[in-house]
Amino acid sequence: MENSEGSRTTGGLDESVRGELAALRDSIDNIDAAVVHMLAERFKCTQRVGRLKADHQLPPADPAREARQIIRLRELAESAKLDPAFAEKLLNFIIAEVIRHHETIAGERLTGDVAGDGAAAG
Ligand SMILES: C=C(O[C@@H]1C=C(C(=O)O)C=C[C@H]1O)C(=O)O
Numbered sequence: 001m002e003n004s005e006g007s008r009t010t011g012g013l014d015e016s017v018r019g020e021l022a023a024l025r026d027s028i029d030n031i032d033a034a035v036v037h038m039l040a041e042r043f044k045c046t047q048r049v050g051r052l053k054a055d056h057q058l059p060p061a062d063p064a065r066e067a068r069q070i071i072r073l074r075e076l077a078e079s080a081k082l083d084p085a086f087a088e089k090l091l092n093f094i095i096a097e098v099i100r101h102h103e104t105i106a107g108e109r110l111t112g113d114v115a116g117d118g119a120a121a122g
Pocket residue numbers: 046049060061062063065066069094095098099102
């Protein structure tokens with residue numbers, strides 16, 4: 001089918017618009033995959049930090065380190081034209097989850113109960 005300007009349409013959408021939308025969504029899917037992989041690597045590192053802290057009786061959270069990270073990330077966001085408030089919220093969201101993991105690891109050290117490590121309880 002053709003619209004009034006002679007462009008091909010499918011389901012009321014120009015083929016060119018449909019094509020551009022599909023290409024943009026392909027890129028979005030690739031970016032989302034990269035974000036998932038990067039987060040998985042970050043959590044691998046933070047789990048190791050959590051075990052190190054538990055082994056050496058260090059507290060799960062380090063507010064001074066977090067404050068430095070927020071300053072740095074806000075600057076990076078600004079230069080990348082990303083909303084710094086959004087970058088800060090995202091970092092705080094991730095860090096809160098990391099601290100929860102660290103608290104769990106520290107608790108496991110105290111009780112000797114290692115949840116989710118695949119070890120059989122006995
Ligand atoms: C990973 C750490 O533990 C916590 C989590 C942080 C993070 O996810 O970046 C930063 C500081 C800590 O509150 C750390 O101390 O480096």
